[in-house]
Amino acid sequence: MVSIQSLEVIPKIFWRFSIDKLGVLVDKIGRTAMSIASGVTLLCAGLLAAFAPSDSKVLLIVALSLLGLGWNFGLISGTAQIVDSTEPSTRTKTQGKIDVLVALAGASVALSPVW
Numbered sequence: 001m002v003s004i005q006s007l008e009v010i011p012k013i014f015w016r017f018s019i020d021k022l023g024v025l026v027d028k029i030g031r032t033a034m035s036i037a038s039g040v041t042l043l044c045a046g047l048l049a050a051f052a053p054s055d056s057k058v059l060l061i062v063a064l065s066l067l068g069l070g071w072n073f074g075l076i077s078g079t080a081q082i083v084d085s086t087e088p089s090t091r092t093k094t095q096g097k098i099d100v101l102v103a104l105a106g107a108s109v110a111l112s113p114v115w
Contacts, residue, residue: 008061015068022076031084034077041070 026034045066052059079095086094 008057008064011061012064012068015065015072022072023080026077026080031077031081034073035081038070038074038077041066041073045070 022034045063048059048066049063052063082095082098083091
């Protein structure tokens with residue numbers, strides 16, 4: 001049986017990892033516009049999570065979905081901006097360094113005493 005906590009996280013994971021068409025959207029409307037969309041989506045997710053009633057599972061699921069979607073917008077548009085601003089000879093190394101820094105930042109937050 002699936003717990004309610006699992007059902008709350010599934011939409012976030014879906015929006016975060018399973019959308020492969022965002023690259024086309026980034027190319028169509030632009031990297032900067034998608035970066036702004038990422039910020040707005042993440043802000044909406046945070047505000048919704050902060051101000052939703054504590055017993056509202058539906059609003060929590062919507063907030064987590066927006067969190068995953070905003071993360072995806074930011075990752076795809078940011079990667080496209082990095083690709084645009086680097087030379088082909090250094091692109092892979094630069095992207096690798098950024099990926100490591102993102103992973104380290106996430107790990108340091110996860111291990112911080114705030115949680």
